[in-house]
Amino acid sequence: MFITVEGGEGVGKSTNIDYLQDYLRSRGVDLLLTREPGGTGLAEQIRELLVARREEGVDPLAELLLVFAARAQHLAKVIEPALAAGQWVLCDRFTDATYAYQAGGRGLSADLVRRLEVLVQGELRPDFTLLFDAPVEVGMERARERGSLDRFEEEEIAFFERVRQTYLRLARESSGRFRVIDAAQPLEAVREQLHSVCGELFDCWGVRH
């Protein structure tokens, strides 16, 4: 199984992915936890380039190509070998983030993203995606409280609104693959939602829980 976790800034992906990881491992799943951009030494270096605040503006196409360069390395060195060895892969962000940020947020064409997706991934797509959704102000307030903001987190509210609306549209269009978690709720309530989604999936996939 290839499971991805998506959502805007500060919505609680990292906080809950640890919980999800424990939940899956405690039920006997051989799991690899990874993230994008990143997941290998080279891809983590590309991540640093992407998130660093800089005077020089970053061209959206350059940003898109860096994201996919990191993804190609991550797929070849980590994700594909793990899946081939029968492991489950749990990935903090994947190509839905590219549709949300580079197409929705930056305004690049979704068709361009689709062409790179086919080039880099072939037919590989996530089996299942959890979308953590919260109003932009809620996520940004949490991100601000957490610490200093990176290059993406410094964007204007309208950018994050476009990112959020793109994610929600993707979830509607691929409702079989996505489950949307109301991440504006207190942590306990978010965990209950996660629990119920995991139960439903395990029933569906025939995994004992």
Ligand SMILES: Nc1ncnc2c1ncn2[C@@H]1O[C@H](COP(=O)(O)OP(=O)(O)OP(=O)(O)O)[C@@H](O)[C@H]1O
């Ligand atoms: N449901 C919640 N209620 C209140 N605070 C939360 C909740 N979920 C997460 N937080 C807090 O919000 C902050 C952001 O959470 P986290 O780092 O998990 O978000 P994220 O989605 O991974 O963010 P980013 O994409 O910006 O890295 C953290 O300080 C975390 O403790």
Ligand SMILES: Cc1cn([C@H]2C[C@H](O)[C@@H](COP(=O)(O)O)O2)c(=O)[nH]c1=O
């Ligand atoms: C995979 C991916 C990521 N991004 C952006 C989105 C985030 O602002 C950063 C990653 O940091 P986080 O700690 O996971 O929030 O990268 C992107 O723009 N496009 C992508 O495909």
